[in-house]
Amino acid sequence: MKILVTAKRVEDPESKIKVKPDGTGIVQEGLKYKINPFDEIAVEEGLRLVAKHGGEVVVVSIGGKEVHEQLRHALAMGAHKAVWVNHTGPLDQMGVAGLLQKVVEKEKPDLVILGKQSIDDDQNQVGQYLAEWLGWGQATFASKAESFDSENEKNKVPALVVGADNKTVRVVREVDGGLATVECQLPAVVTTDLRLNQPRYASLPGIMKAKSKPIEELIPAGLGVDVTPKLTVTKMSAPPARKAGIKVPDVATLVEKLKTEAKVI
């Protein structure tokens, strides 16, 4: 089977993010970037499915030349080929979903796996738009079916199972207060939650092989997609700085303050 996965370039969660004084965005200097962690989980899941069912994993990323770093990372993990949608400048969720739709129509995968959201602006929309516009089934927040206690348990029931006939996919989803299992016909769109799997490291032979794997370049105009954003960010601001705590002399004062000031009891 053919699986399309995404690899968005996002700010490394380890970097310190600062909002520009004028609130138009974040300060880019000195930031490190990496693949969106949810997308890395998508790549991993794609590789596991292909290891089981045969086929190939195609990884796609949208952005300037710098997204090659994330594409090569996915290729080094084991993805077979990459598609680079060369676009710099603003892009909203609908723009992303529109571009991905065209890539899907071109590549004709049996399954698309995306992160449920990207950790930069946490929108959680692209997978849903994409499924809707393709007219495909969707299963969001694919997660683990069983307890996470032991390594053995973790490996027992994969949360994403493709039917023996390659026509359906069964997905365990994380929902409020529990898990829901859904079954979709293929082709389908699945988005990943954090606990779906533990992505592998890129291996050294993988890194060396990734060098010669193809990266196909596409441009929005060539795909016939108008990416003019319908959504604009008007202002960004940092969360208020945390105030210093206070010390209370005894338990009685603590209880009193919890009642009168914090109003939590």
Next chain:
Amino acid sequence: MLSGYGVYQEEHQAFRRMVREVIAKELRPFAREWEAAGEFPRSLFTRFGELGFFGLKYPEAYGGTNAGELYEAVLLEELGRCGSGGVAAGLGAQFTIATGPIHLYGTDEQKRRFLAPAIRGQKIGALGITEPDAGSDVAGIQTTARRDGTHYVVNGAKTYITNGVRADFVVLAVKTDPSAGQRGLSLLIVEKGTPGFTVAKKLDKLGWRASDTAELLFEDCRVPAENLLGEPGQGFAQILGNFQWERLSLALGALGAAEEVLETTIEYVKQRRAFGQTVSAFQVVRHRLAEMATDLEAARQLTYHALRLHVGGQYAIAQTSMAKKVATEMCCRITDQALQLHGGAGYMKEFDIERHWRDARLGPIGGGTSEIMNEIIAKQLGL
């Protein structure tokens, strides 16, 4: 994107990101614990073996990846920032000094017996040159190996040997002909468990706390003659050949460590306040940091210059010695200044600075002292 400085290509930087991930997940969180315990788990050797980290420059026939020395250079830089100089030293000794001579001078049989299991991390290796009475003066070692039929009989002592306590084999510098000076030196592989070979003691030390450093004793220790590397008398040249990569590796590790120390110090001075402002607001502090960054950059350029010559196949003995001296001394200066900029916090175990400061001090001593580097450089100048 990480800059490659004209040395590293995209794939080396991809490897760097992978190494960083491994270190962040598997070394860093435990480094303090290992430093306090004075050792790290043996399982790290097999783990590094699995990850292919011990075979980066070795042929596939022995389980290596033949990826090349630049990958190993990346690994060395990143190990410099793994949270423990001792872990970097113990794991580093495996691929920089212990297996190097076997790869360079060993027979196919020796490579299958020692290099291959060391690449897998199943055997731990050590290099034993230094003795209680001879360090800088390598030709002055006194451990002897007298031929007796099919064996060599080894007598003598070695000291300050990294991985010595746990080593499954030691590549040992011996005098096969005590009367012949330099030309009487040879390298002989001695296996753990050979009667007459004992670990006299594990040594306590200032830094590199998590690494095991041992004094080894050889008393009528009978070692099969087939364990000799190359021909008798080639030892001195073999040791010098192997020193090139050892010295570059120490320089590369110093770059990684200094880089980390500089980064943490910049973060620290930006949030630490004194006299109503951040410490970084004092011009003298900003200039100090600018000078530290310049010092690091200069050492980096010289090291990369020597590295380029080395991977290009040149025997760049002067440049390698210069780089070793400059980079390790730079690291001492930077850790010392960083400690100062941290104030009292720099002296405390809660921060990583004091550990870096102790670890860095080994640089200008190990693998040939700065004075010996000067001797080599002077000789290259025709002096």
